[in-house]
Amino acid sequence: MRGLVIIVAALLGGLLAGSFAGALHPAGDSLAVFRLPIAVLFALVVTWSDWPRRLRWPLAALALVPVAQILALKAEAGPEGIVTVYQRNLLFKNTEIEAIAADIAEHLPDVITLQEVSDHNAALLDRLAVSHPHRVFCRFTGWSGMAVLSRYPAETEICSDGRGLAGLKVTLPEGPVWVLSLHLHWPWPHGQSGQRDALLPVLAGLDAPVILGGDFNMVPWSHNLRAIARTTQTRRAGPLAPTLVIRGVPLPIDHVLAPGGGRVQVLPRLGSDHLGLLARVSVMP
Numbered sequence: 001m002r003g004l005v006i007i008v009a010a011l012l013g014g015l016l017a018g019s020f021a022g023a024l025h026p027a028g029d030s031l032a033v034f035r036l037p038i039a040v041l042f043a044l045v046v047t048w049s050d051w052p053r054r055l056r057w058p059l060a061a062l063a064l065v066p067v068a069q070i071l072a073l074k075a076e077a078g079p080e081g082i083v084t085v086y087q088r089n090l091l092f093k094n095t096e097i098e099a100i101a102a103d104i105a106e107h108l109p110d111v112i113t114l115q116e117v118s119d120h121n122a123a124l125l126d127r128l129a130v131s132h133p134h135r136v137f138c139r140f141t142g143w144s145g146m147a148v149l150s151r152y153p154a155e156t157e158i159c160s161d162g163r164g165l166a167g168l169k170v171t172l173p174e175g176p177v178w179v180l181s182l183h184l185h186w187p188w189p190h191g192q193s194g195q196r197d198a199l200l201p202v203l204a205g206l207d208a209p210v211i212l213g214g215d216f217n218m219v220p221w222s223h224n225l226r227a228i229a230r231t232t233q234t235r236r237a238g239p240l241a242p243t244l245v246i247r248g249v250p251l252p253i254d255h256v257l258a259p260g261g262g263r264v265q266v267l268p269r270l271g272s273d274h275l276g277l278l279a280r281v282s283v284m285p
Contacts, residue, residue: 005049012042016063022223026188029222033187033251036070039063070221073240078261081282083172084109085237085256087213088267088276089183092118092144096271101127103270107278111170112149113181113213113256115140116272125149138166146181146214163198169208174283178206182214187224192217196224203231209283210234212257215274219252228257235261237279244274259285
């Protein structure tokens, strides 16, 4: 029994350490998605073992540090900014166009970032043409893409077809801002890290502050999300909120980033598998 405890603890400890190794290998970010349950299980196994107290408690406390960091994100919300961002992964087969349009009309956001815009739901863009006449749409796959819409004038657009990025340079009252819609692949063994590497030079070359909304398919404490935030000089609007549930597991994978961060609230699914987000962000660091 003692040997089994050692094996289980070593395995969980290795997985926990690996969840911090996203910069070394993309598998680290995949493990980061499960960092919270791995850390809790490791702490429980160590606590229930018959190891000396001087070993058990320090190891358990060390494992609970990332737990505390993740839980703190649930309470962390930056100051509410004055730019309102409506972020939603529509789900490619969503047909609840009127409900989504009504939701947008209720909140009247300054800018909108959408993913999985497809033939099933693309009518939403035309439905919003009066309130948000400035827009860009880019293909991500053969059946869906990303869009950015704005009620303020736009100067320039970028379209990174196939790489999951659509962007519109919008002239807000606060000045020009790049508003980006991002859709990342699933993490390793899928292609998220390669996609990130292709996008970072594009993001680094932008000539104005960035507001970024998207389906990152990744948790905020991952290497990938930190790399994107560092490159765009942005902070995530909080607090942390799960936006997708897979097999009973709530995952915070949709985010809004801005130079000064901001405050976010979740919105109903309205036919999607993702919750929407409404963020009030600041373009000032």
